[in-house]
Amino acid sequence: MSTASARYTGQLRTEATHNASGNTIITDAPVDNHGRGEAFSPTDLVAASLGACMMTIMGIVAERHQLDLTSVTYEVTKHMAAEPRRIRQIDVQFRLPASLPEKERALLERAARTCPVALSLNPEIVQEVSFVYE
Template sequence: MSTATARYAGHLRTEATHVASGNTILTDAPVDNHGRGEAFSPTDLVSAALGSCMMTIMGIVAERHGLDLTGASWDVTKHMLAEPRRIGQIDVTFRLPATLTEKEQTILENAARTCPVALSLNPEIRQEVRFIYE
């Protein structure tokens, strides 16, 4: 069974539907590449997927250790290269509870770096990951 189905909506926009849930995601080409920039670009989705995957894996590990990460947040910044046009670097900054011990922080940070998206990205894409405990 397919993971997703998608269609081209015209004007550099796509619509993908997650088969299992029916949820949809729109993409637009970015303004700097002939698009309207009214939705995630495909490379924005890749970057957002990295942060979401890392947080999901940290959540799995946190639950295993009885830790509550509810309210944790992160920012993702994508850096594009021009020739060829591609993602050159993704910065992810996590904000996690200050109540975590040093051992718990180490466990979660190691978990984040082993998420499937991080391990699937081309090694030429730099992944700069920061953890702030507040």
């Protein structure tokens, strides 16, 4: 079975369905590239996928070590290059509890940096990842 099915709905918009669950997402071209910017652009999804993948892998490690990460948040910022138009850099900033011991911090940070999306992105895309403990 394929992972997703999608259709073009016009006006630079697509609707994709995750085949196993039936969940859908809409993509829209960004305003600076002829779109309406009313939904994630395809490159926004790449950036968001990096953060989500890192958080998921950290969650797997946390469960294995009985760590509670439910208060962890992260922000993702995508930077585009003009010529050719492509993702130049993705910044991911995690905010984690200051109570995490150094050993667990190192485990989580290493896990985040080795997630499958991070390892799959073109090496020319800078991945600036930071961890703030507060």
